[in-house]
Amino acid sequence: MKTTIDNFNGVVRFAFKDPVYMLEASKKKESLIFLHFSYGARFKYSTGYKSCFENWDFDKQKIKETKSNIINAREVNEFLSNIENAIKKEYSRLIAENIIVTNEVLKQFLDNFLNKNVKSEKIAPITFFDFADAYLELKKKGITKITYTSYNQTLKKVKAFSESNNIKVDFNSFDKSFALSFITYLEELDFALNTITKHLKNLKTFLIEANRKKFIDNVDFNLSDFNLKAEETTAIYLTxxxxxxxxxxxxxxxxxxxxxxxxxxxxxxxxxxxxxxxxxxxxxxxxxxxxxxxxxxxxxxxxxxxxxxxxxxxxxxxxxxxxxxxxxxxxxxxxxxxxxxxxxxxxxxxxxxxxxxxxxxxxxxxxxxxxxxxxxxxxxxxxxxxxxxxxxxxxxxxxxxxxxxxxxxxxxxxxxxxxxxxxxxxxxxx
Structure with missing residues (x-):
């Protein structure tokens, strides 16, 4: 007699807390990502991570890794895969051992699996330089090799400045005092005014993006502090x-x-x-x-x-x-x-x-x-x-x-x- 093999894994999907139609109307609005597990009953669990409509792959139910601005998209997607595999494996074990499955049992398992360390927070890099390096890689395909090299040189100058002055540079370091000290540091290295202006302009590119993602919460942060007027170069033409x-x-x-x-x-x-x-x-x-x-x-x-x-x-x-x-x-x-x-x-x-x-x-x-x-x-x-x-x-x-x-x-x-x-x-x- 032919039989069928029952599926004891249940069905997992990931979806936003907010309705999709609302997020589509405001594609940059962030919403919590929830794990939904169907096993006859329905179980919902917050992953602690947020994303937005434009950065979410609805078919794969993952964050877009190539076209989004999420710095650690791959890391988050691995996290989602891990908890999906974990809950499926646990559910199969419970069924095999004839243990009654409830939402409370599943929640307790995931809490233990994650060491009760689930946080509802925006996805953020560890340091400013991690963020800057990752953001530069995202921009790499859309800029020239010369521009890419210029951005890299600026990051090296900021790192050298922090080491020379024995200060830790984080997202909230960038105030007027930092800008003036950085300018002085470059002047002491005998850089031309226009070279200094270029480095400030490059640094502003990273700061604008960091500020847009709300990584900077320093009340003294002001982009205008990083403005420096370039001088007209002595440039010639040939008749x-x-x-x-x-x-x-x-x-x-x-x-x-x-x-x-x-x-x-x-x-x-x-x-x-x-x-x-x-x-x-x-x-x-x-x-x-x-x-x-x-x-x-x-x-x-x-x-x-x-x-x-x-x-x-x-x-x-x-x-x-x-x-x-x-x-x-x-x-x-x-x-x-x-x-x-x-x-x-x-x-x-x-x-x-x-x-x-x-x-x-x-x-x-x-x-x-x-x-x-x-x-x-x-x-x-x-x-x-x-x-x-x-x-x-x-x-x-x-x-x-x-x-x-x-x-x-x-x-x-x-x-x-x-x-x-x-x-x-x-x-x-x-």
Whole structure:
């Protein structure tokens, strides 16, 4: 005679204390997670953890581990699995030993299993640095490698600051006194003002998220204490004549300099960031209405732009790269080489250089070629096109600037050159 095997495990599910329709209407509202156990009767038990609609996987009845902002989602999910397995195993034992199962018996078992240490509390990391490291990993896929490295450097500076001053940094350490002491510490290390500003800005990113998750309850916490105004850098651009000198310079005996020059000039003629102009390929070239373009999806903004391949770019590709864009070069090497190229074409004009370092403003004159780096290419494009009276809106289309305010920071004409440019607009009767 055939028989069936009875299921002595019962059925476990996890659900929120609050109705789902209410949580869906407010997807960030947290609610306690309850274990529901059906064994003929119904048993409900608080797990002590909270989550919200947007972080909960309703199919798996677990916290989302890849798309949520919960730092220790995996740890919580393991906890949920452990108590699920435990109550099923205990229920099977009770049935096998003919012990009457009640909600009180199940509750006492779970209380003992958890050492009566069930807490209703928000999920929080142990330390600020645990939180910051985990949050940075969550952001990693959405930021550039350079930005990721910058955030890491900031965390290292905060750790070094805490060790140097023999203080423990936790979520409630961040008040005005901390900000001023941290700034002083960086100044004593002889960091430039803009470097200090960058570290404060990075630190604020972590503090904003920690505050949003209510990990900070210091009444003296104020994000404005971590504001520090950056100073305008001494940045240059290369004129069309200087770009022509660079283009025509014979560098065939110096392959690295030649490659750096060719990559850099493509940046000057397209207006792109180095992450977009360094590493173009044959597949980047598209023909539209008889004209060749670089079709570029900008890495920072994700915007797509078509940059016309100018005669200069075509000359670079045809003469030295078999009709293709130059191969990619490490940015640090490019920055070193392009200065040597600038020196080779005698860009020796003295430029007044001002920087606040270690809290002290320092002024000096240095030759122009020493200020050339990968970002000079984009500044050169913007400034030269502006001088040619291309509409700002059109320049921004290529450069990727989102606001005119940001764009005008790139326009590096001043003094006599700026006065001449304004007069040339026809506003004066001269």
């Amino acid at each position: 069309d004549n200087e770009l022509e000198l660079m283009l025509n310079k014979d560098l065939s005996k110096y392959p690295e300099l030649e490659l750096a020059r060719d990559i850099f000039l493509i940046g000057c003629y397209t207006g792109q960031r180095i992450s977009d102009y360094n590493g173009l390929t044959k597949e980047s070239i598209k023909r539209i209405n008889g004209v060749d373009y670089f079709k570029i999806k900008q890495k920072k903004t994700k915007a797509e732009v078509q940059c016309p391949i100018t005669k200069e770019i075509r000359e670079i590709m045809d003469e030295r790269h078999v009709g293709n864009p130059p191969k990619k070069m490490f940015e640090q090497l490019l920055n070193r080489c392009i200065k040597e190229v600038g020196q080779a074409i005698e860009l020796n004009e003295p430029i007044e250089f001002s920087i606040t370092r270690g809290g002290v403003e320092v002024k000096d004159f240095i030759p122009k070629y020493k200020l050339i780096h990968s970002h000079t290419a984009r500044r050169s494009f913007c400034t030269n096109m502006y001088k040619k009276k291309m509409p700002v809106f059109d320049i921004m289309h290529f450069s990727g600037h989102k606001t005119e305010r940001e764009f005008y920071k790139y326009i590096r004409i001043q003094g006599e050159e700026r006065a001449s440019h304004i007069v040339g607009q026809g506003f004066f009767n001269v």
